Each structure stands twice: as structure tokens, then as C-alpha cells.
Amino acid sequence: MVRRNPGRRAALLDAAIEVLADEGARGLTFRAVDQQAGVPVGTASNYFSSRGDILKGAGERVYERLADDDVIADGLQGPRDRARVTELMHALVDRVAAFPTGFLALLELRLEAVRRPELRDVLTHRIRADLDFNVAHHEKSGLPGDGTMVVLLWLALNWLIVERLTLPELFTDEQRHDLVTALVDRLLTGQPPKSG
Amino acid sequence: MVRRNPGRRAALLDAAIEVLADEGARGLTFRAVDQQAGVPVGTASNYFSSRGDILKGAGERVYERLADDDVIADGLQGPRDRARVTELMHALVDRVAAFPTGFLALLELRLEAVRRPELRDVLTHRIRADLDFNVAHHEKSGLPGDGTMVVLLWLALNWLIVERLTLPELFTDEQRHDLVTALVDRLLTGQPPKSG
Numbered sequence: 001m002v003r004r005n006p007g008r009r010a011a012l013l014d015a016a017i018e019v020l021a022d023e024g025a026r027g028l029t030f031r032a033v034d035q036q037a038g039v040p041v042g043t044a045s046n047y048f049s050s051r052g053d054i055l056k057g058a059g060e061r062v063y064e065r066l067a068d069d070d071v072i073a074d075g076l077q078g079p080r081d082r083a084r085v086t087e088l089m090h091a092l093v094d095r096v097a098a099f100p101t102g103f104l105a106l107l108e109l110r111l112e113a114v115r116r117p118e119l120r121d122v123l124t125h126r127i128r129a130d131l132d133f134n135v136a137h138h139e140k141s142g143l144p145g146d147g148t149m150v151v152l153l154w155l156a157l158n159w160l161i162v163e164r165l166t167l168p169e170l171f172t173d174e175q176r177h178d179l180v181t182a183l184v185d186r187l188l189t190g191q192p193p194k195s196g
Numbered sequence: 197m198v199r200r201n202p203g204r205r206a207a208l209l210d211a212a213i214e215v216l217a218d219e220g221a222r223g224l225t226f227r228a229v230d231q232q233a234g235v236p237v238g239t240a241s242n243y244f245s246s247r248g249d250i251l252k253g254a255g256e257r258v259y260e261r262l263a264d265d266d267v268i269a270d271g272l273q274g275p276r277d278r279a280r281v282t283e284l285m286h287a288l289v290d291r292v293a294a295f296p297t298g299f300l301a302l303l304e305l306r307l308e309a310v311r312r313p314e315l316r317d318v319l320t321h322r323i324r325a326d327l328d329f330n331v332a333h334h335e336k337s338g339l340p341g342d343g344t345m346v347v348l349l350w351l352a353l354n355w356l357i358v359e360r361l362t363l364p365e366l367f368t369d370e371q372r373h374d375l376v377t378a379l380v381d382r383l384l385t386g387q388p389p390k391s392g
Contacts (some may be wrong), residue, residue, distance in 0.1 A: 021310075022311075023222070024220050024221065024222050024307065025220065026219070026220050026222045026223060027222060104307065104310065107303065107307060108307065110358065110362035110363065111220065111300065111303060111304065111307075111362065113362055113363060114217075114300065114361070114362055115218075120362075120363060120365075123362075123363055124363045124365050124366050127363060127366060128366055131366075148375070148378050149382070151375060152352060152375065152378065152379050152382070154355075155351070155352040155353075155355040155356055155359075155375070155379075156348060156351040156352040156355065157351075158355040158358075159350075159351040159352065159354040159355040159358075160351055162306065162354070162355075163351075165310070166306035166307065166309055166310055166316075166319075167306065167309060167316060167319055167320045167323065169316075169320050170320050170323060170324055170327075179344070179347060179348065179351070182344050182348065183348050183351075185386065185388075186345070186348070186382065186383050186386030186387055186388075187382050187383070187386060188386065189385065189386030189388075190381065190382030190383060190384065190385030190386030190387075191382055191386075192381075192382075192385075
């Protein structure tokens with residue numbers, strides 16, 4: 001029987017995220033999750049039917065923790081200009097980088113997805129939903145920049161976060177900051193005029 | 197005594213790249229490398245003093261294999277215009293994606309670098325050299341776009357390759373193609389005029 005205490009399930013997935021970030025997908029075992037969560041051996045197996053089930057749940061859980069309502073509401077506040085887009089992108093990078101194990105766990109899950117079609121489907125679906133949400137949210141916000149700009153920002157900022165978390169000395173804080181500003185400036189200036 | 201047959205050493209590192217891509221850094225053992233390379237057990241330990249030594253060598257080896265003189269020379273051929281930059285970027289993405297285990301092995305190495313300061317130093321040094329080379333090569337080529345543009349392209353294209361290799365259905369081939377074209381167009385159009 002699968003247990004249904006949502007708080008306990010979330011705590012087990014939080015533990016799984018830490019294990020993934022620290023040990024990689026190969027290090028993720030029921031026992032490692034129990035140990036990380038500080039619960040009796042056998043607890044995780046009451047909540048998840050397989051390792052694959054934990055991997056999928058951990059991916060969802062990272063997004064759940066990153067989807068902060070305050071931050072999303074914040075995007076709808078303030079002036080609707082380029083400086084505000086830049087400010088929001090700096091805040092976005094800082095927010096993701098403030099949960100480094102979440103980002104690293106997702107990278108581990110992506111690499112594991114190469115070997116696991118079922119995990120790949122779940123992640124593709126989740127990430128597409130996130131990207132679609134970001135595009136729609138931006139378009140609704142009245143901020144400058146079209147949907148293509150949102151996707152291009154998303155590509156470049158994701159890799160900037162990879163660098164910040166894995167090779168933090170490749171760029172200085174100031175260089176990273178300037179790259180985000182230049183990226184927003186150039187993409188907005190270079191956006192083709194609306195047709196039709 | 198460490199053996200010095202360069203061809204054998206390269207073949208062992210090629211095997212290590214495959215093991216990294218397939219099993220992750222945790223799966224990389226002397227035995228796994230010997231097995232993948234199809235050589236007697238104990239061979240890799242004649243060439244490398246530690247697992248860390250193999251990890252560092254594998255990172256270098258990926259760059260060695262990607263640095264194709266023909267492709268680099270190719271960047272100096274043809275017209276010096278925007279269409280040529282776009283063409284070269286499409287070719288770059290295809291070239292990196294054509295060696296998927298190399299890119300995946302580098303991602304595994306980056307994640308391992310979070311735990312290994314020595315590996316982090318080696319990768320930071322190697323990747324900085326690669327980035328500096330790309331900026332200098334572009335500036336020398338007479339193609340449009342400044343050094344900041346090269347770095348911004350590098351950020352976005354790296355993540356586009358992550359998607360292509362780990363979640364290939366997130367974007368269609370056509371969407372990926374259009375994203376590269378839009379990225380180059382907008383960054384070039386949006387580049388601030390030279391001052392001074």
C-alpha cells in the first residue's frame with residue numbers, strides 16, 4: 001500500500017533532491033533517501049513504488065519549490081520597460097541559483113533521462129509547461145519582448161546558471177551581471193518589428 | 197611506472213568518455229575503462245595514477261576531439277556577413293551534437309567538479325581557454341559581432357545542445373533551427389555601436 005501523507009512525501013522528495021545533487025542519479029537508492037530524510041529504513045518504499053518513481057517525483061518537486069507565487073506576482077508589478085525586464089532576469093537567476101541543489105538535481109535527472117524514456121517524457125512535459133507558462137506570463141505582463149525573446153533568454157540564462165554552480169570562477173559576479181544586462185539589451189533592441 | 201604510448205592513452209580516454217556519458221562520473225572506474233577499451237584489466241592503471249587523473253584527461257580529450265582544424269579554418273572562408281555567422285553557428289551546433297557522448301561526458305564532469313576542486317580548476321582553465329580562443333578567432337575573422345556576442349551565443353547554444361541531447365522532443369528540429377537564426381539576428385541587430 002502506498003502511503004498518502006503529503007507532507008512526508010514532500011520531505012522524502014526534498015531528501016531525494018539533495019541525494020541527486022550530491023551523489024548523482026546512480027547514488028539515488030531508497031536507503032539513501034531514507035537516510036537523508038532522517039526517517040526509518042523502509043519509509044521511502046512506502047511512498048514510492050520504484051526508483052524511477054522517485055526520480056519523476058523529484059523533478060516535479062524542484063519545479064514546485066521554484067514556483068513562488070510572490071515572484072510570479074512581482075513580474076506584474078512596476079514599470080513596463082526594458083530596465084524592469086533586466087531587473088526581473090537578474091532576480092530570476094539569483095532565485096534559481098539560491099536553490100543550487102534543485103538545479104543540479106534537474107541536471108542529473110536530464111542526464112539520467114538519456115537512459116530512461118519514461119523519465120524523459122515526464123521531464124519534457126514538465127519543462128515544456130514551464131516554458132509555455134513563462135512565455136504566456138511575459139506576454140500577459142505587457143513587458144517589452146516577444147515569446148521568442150523569452151525562449152532565447154531561457155536558453156542563455158540556464159547555461160549561465162550551469163557555469164555559476166559548476167565552475168563559479170569562470171566568470172566573476174560582475175561579468176555574469178553584465179552578461180545578463182547585455183543579453184536583455186541586445187535581444188530587445190534586435191527584436192524585429194511586429195508584422196500584421 | 198606510467199606508460200607513454202600516446203595512441204593507447206588516447207584510446208583509453210576515448211573509452212573513459214563513453215563510460216562517463218553512459219554511466220556518469222560515479223561509474224568511472226579503472227576496470228570500466230579497461231572493459232570499454234577492450235584491453236586487459238590493469239591497462240588503464242598503467243597510464244593513469246588515479247580516477248581523478250582519468251577525469252581530468254577525459255575533459256581535455258573531449259576538447260582535443262572537438263578542435264577540428266578544418267572547421268576552424270572554415271570560419272575564415274566565405275563572405276563576412278550575418279548570413280555567414282548564422283551558417284557557422286548552425287554548423288557548430290551540429291558538430292557538437294554529432295559527438296553526443298563528448299558533450300554528455302563534459303556535463304558529467306562539470307557535475308563531478310562541484311565535488312572535486314582539482315577537477316574544477318582544470319575544467320575552468322580549459323573552458324576559459326576555449327572561450328577566449330573563440331572570441332579572438334571571431335574578432336580576427338572580420339565577421340560581424342563583438343566578443344560579448346560570442347559569449348552570449350556560447351551560453352544559449354550550449355543549453356540548446358543540452359536540450360537536443362537530453363530532451364530531444366522539447367523542440368522540433370525546425371524550432372531549434374529557427375532559434376539559432378533568431379538568436380544571431382537579434383544579437384547582431386541589437387549590438388551597441390562601437391564607442392571610441
